[in-house]
Amino acid sequence: MGGKMTAVQSSDLRAVDYDWSGTLTIAFHSGSVYEYFNVPHSEYAGLMNTSSHGEYFHTHIKNRYDYQRIA
Numbered sequence: 409m410g411g412k413m414t415a416v417q418s419s420d421l422r423a424v425d426y427d428w429s430g431t432l433t434i435a436f437h438s439g440s441v442y443e444y445f446n447v448p449h450s451e452y453a454g455l456m457n458t459s460s461h462g463e464y465f466h467t468h469i470k471n472r473y474d475y476q477r478i479a
């Protein structure tokens with residue numbers, strides 16, 4: 409992870425982190441944590457600046473980038 413996870417207000421997502429290698433880490437309220445790879449910074453910025461983090465995630469990130477579950 410790039411640093412400290414940033415909490416977000418979402419019914420699905422709990423916290424988000426991004427590092428400049430393009431790895432987006434998302435912690436879910438379910439307890440699962442996933443890393444998404446080669447995510448452009450513009451997608452991270454969009455996720456952090458939207459009014460609905462969960463909707464943005466499901467529309468722009470989920471199933472669009474390679475990922476792995478890490479927790």
